[in-house]
Amino acid sequence: MNTEPESKPDTLALTYAAWLTRLWLAVRAIQTGIEKFAGKAVSEEVVAIDGSPNDYGLTASSAEKAYSLDNYHGVPAALYDKFAGEPLIPGFFLKFYDWVLGPALLVLGLTILLGIASRTSLFLLGALYISLTWGLILLGEPGNAGVAWLAAHMILIVMALQLSRHNKLCVLKKW
Numbered sequence: 001m002n003t004e005p006e007s008k009p010d011t012l013a014l015t016y017a018a019w020l021t022r023l024w025l026a027v028r029a030i031q032t033g034i035e036k037f038a039g040k041a042v043s044e045e046v047v048a049i050d051g052s053p054n055d056y057g058l059t060a061s062s063a064e065k066a067y068s069l070d071n072y073h074g075v076p077a078a079l080y081d082k083f084a085g086e087p088l089i090p091g092f093f094l095k096f097y098d099w100v101l102g103p104a105l106l107v108l109g110l111t112i113l114l115g116i117a118s119r120t121s122l123f124l125l126g127a128l129y130i131s132l133t134w135g136l137i138l139l140g141e142p143g144n145a146g147v148a149w150l151a152a153h154m155i156l157i158v159m160a161l162q163l164s165r166h167n168k169l170c171v172l173k174k175w
Contacts, residue, residue, distance in 0.1 A: 011166065018163035021156055022112055028153070029109030029125060036102030039071030040064070074101030079139070086138050097131075104128060115170025119161060126157040 040063040047058040075083065075098045083089050108128065111121040129150050136146045160167075 014163060014166040015168050018160065018167040019169075021160040021163060022115070022118065022167060025122070025125065025153075025156055025160060026109045026113035029105045029112065031109075033102050033105030033109060034067065036074055036105070037067045037069065037072050039066055039068065041066035072102060074098040079135075082139055083135065088138060089135075101128075115167065117172040118167055118170050119164050122157050122160050122164070126154060129153050129157070 042061060042063045044059045044061045046053045047060050048054065073080070075094070080094070080098060083094050084091065105128070108121050108125045110116075112118060112125065133147055133150045136144075136150070141147065
């Protein structure tokens, strides 16, 4: 007969692990969604010589990162053109996907961050990453680095789902 006391799981550590995976996945999704609205704001200024505008027409241009609705591209333009030539992706689906990808990442990231229906939100984020993986496979990405990168995200989602029973501070915990 074993007289050693039964080992109990460290519930505080598991709660922290649940929070960390939830936080990482949320921040990743939110920032990726925000980056869909990024673009360059280009400005040109006349070059000053000795504090005065030059007479030679010299200008200096600079580009800074800027966010706006006008910059939105769910699917980057270079990839959009490649996907448009892919027979397994209908044109209407590509347009819809391009339109919904950024907002979907933002909404899922926020629901995961705030703990709103975390399990369902994590599942939907996983489904979104599967769709991104499918796209990279269709493009025949050399070396499959992007596919492996998304697989790491999927592992984190699975871990977060496994830890969901320890996930405190959430709304609609059952979902």
